[in-house]
Amino acid sequence: MSSDVKQMRKAHRVLTTMSFSPVALERGYANRTLRVDLSTRTLEWREVSEEMKRLWVGGKGFDLWLMFQEISENTVWDSPENPICLSSGPLGGTTSFPGSGKTLVTALSPLTGSVMDSNVGGYFGPFMKFAGMDAITVVGKAEEQVVLIIDAVAGTITIETAPEESVDSHLVCEELTEMYADDELDRRNIAVVAAGRGADHTRMGILNFSFYDWRRQVARLKQSGRGGIGTVFRDKNLKALVVKNRGITPAWRIAESKVAHLTRPSKIHTQCLSETEEIKDIAARYDYDPEYVIEMLEDVQERYRHISKTAIDIVSEMTGTPKSWLYHIATFYKSFSLDPKGETIIQVCMGTACHVKGAARILDSFERVLGVKAGQTTGDGRFSLEAVACLGACSLAPVVKLGEEVHGHVKAQDVEKIIASAPEAQRGGATHA
Ligand code: FES
Structure with missing residues (x-):
């Protein structure tokens, strides 16, 4: 552990601690959820009922159930009782489906005042599940900046002050990953959730979910939290939420495949x-x-x-x-293909921002000019056309990506020009049918 991180950890003050043992999953469920109240500094388990499982529906029903236990008609986004609910569906706890490790997050939104749900990749959801809980509900507001640490190796859940850690999500995720990892392999079993400065100063704060990218040796972020869920997180004085999973590798395994x-x-x-x-x-x-x-x-x-x-x-x-x-x-995984993809991949964003700015017309235009449908490759192997979700450049909507080149504010009449800007083929990759 670097000395900076050691110093940071030394400065932590444990406010609440609870011991726990991870439980074996039954059909993907741990059958309990963790409720955290930051105002009273209490941690408690809640049982998962059969009714909750019936309501699961992609994880959202589960979160909504938890949420409706907490709020009343008077609850607004910055009421202490506005909960942030994080859940992982049953698939997040099984190894049957690679990459199914999503996390569902819900809270009353500062932007719309209604329940906002969001789902995000990374490993937080499955790690939470392997650590022995199907969901976490966080209510209340801490008096000072705290982190919630769920350490399934040590078998402890703690609320701690974290005075020295950075505010920016990418930094705090790196610091906490480093802090709680005993070795390089361990880093891959740590997931951190944080919201950065944007969430402090606006009502649009997003929530960042980190996972350790062993190839680049750095904690990377996946972003979620439409509707300002990050702002709710920061409003609770929560600096970060850390899950240290038991030594289960995040490389998903399929024991058998019926499909x-x-x-x-x-x-x-x-x-x-x-x-x-x-x-x-x-x-x-x-x-x-x-x-x-x-x-x-x-x-x-x-x-x-x-x-x-x-x-x-x-x-x-x-x-x-x-x-x-x-x-x-x-x-x-979408990035793999059993059939050869074109030399240049054209991605037309169909995400919400692009959709409302006429992405469908842009896609139509590409399909017409290239003579292929989305998901297909042109006969000469030059282009693959793909309709994709948010490309992360919503302010430029509608957005098209040609190879690595991002084109913003695209109009249907720009399509031919964009295609003509494609680089010539650079490499082979022979295939024999
Ligand atoms: S919705 Fe298209 S870039 Fe975000």
């Missing part, structure tokens, strides 16, 4: 001999470690613009990973 037969490519793509050597080199780069098959497939996708049958066979053979797992991964 593998549904995920075959429409056409079998194979690769030539020199390329198979290259794919073997990719697997060697990761020491043939099955833990890193997602990274191997990422490298294959980047190099060949698709995951061929040959690549699946080689990665499977060299890492001992069942092919069904690899097909499952290659078909679950």
Whole structure:
């Protein structure tokens, strides 16, 4: 631990602590939720009823149930009882679906005054679940800036002051990840939620969910919290929420796959001999470690613009990973493709901001000019057209991304010009049908 971080930790004062043991999940449920009241500094367990499970519906029903236990018709966004509810659905607690680790967050919004829900990636939801709780409800307001630490390794939940940590989310996430990790592997089992300065000064604060990117060796953020949920978080004087998961790796595993037969490519793509050597080199780069098959497939996708049958066979053979797992991964994540993608990928944003600014017309126009539908690749292999959710540049809506180039305020009549700006093909990536 760096000395700065050591100093920061020393400055913490524990206000409340509770011991707990993680529980085994039953059909994806821990069957209890954690309620935290920052005003009274109390921590307590609440039972999950069968009715809550019936209401689960994508996680939202679960959160709403928790929320309606707390609010009344007089509750407004900055009332102490306005809860922030964070839940993870049953899938977040199973290893059957790679990447299903979403977190649902709800609170009464400072922007709309109504219940706002949001869902976000990262590992907070599943870590919370593996730590032994289906959801967390945070109510009340702390008197001073605090962090809530759920440490499933030590078996403690604490509310602590955190006077020295940064306010900016990316920094506080880095600091807390560093602070609670005993080693490099441990960093991957820590997820932090924080809201930064924007949330202090506006009603539009977003909530940032961090996870440790081991390749870049830094905590990275996923953002959620439409409607100013980050502002509610900061209004509670909550600097961050940390979950340290038990030593379960975040690399999702599929023990068996009942859907593998549904995920075959429409056409079998194979690769030539020199390329198979290259794919073997990719697997060697990761020491043939099955833990890193997602990274191997990422490298294959980047190099060949698709995951061929040959690549699946080689990665499977060299890492001992069942092919069904690899097909499952290659078909679950949008960034993978079993069919070759075009040299240039055109992404047309269909997110809310772009939608209201006429994204549908832009997409129509691309489809007409390229002669393909969204999700398809042009016959000459030059372009793949994709309709995607928010590209993170909403102020430029409607937004189109061509390769790495972002085009904002796009009009239907700009489409041909944008396509013409595509770089010439730079690399091969031969594929043999
Ligand atoms: S909605 Fe299109 S960039 Fe955000």
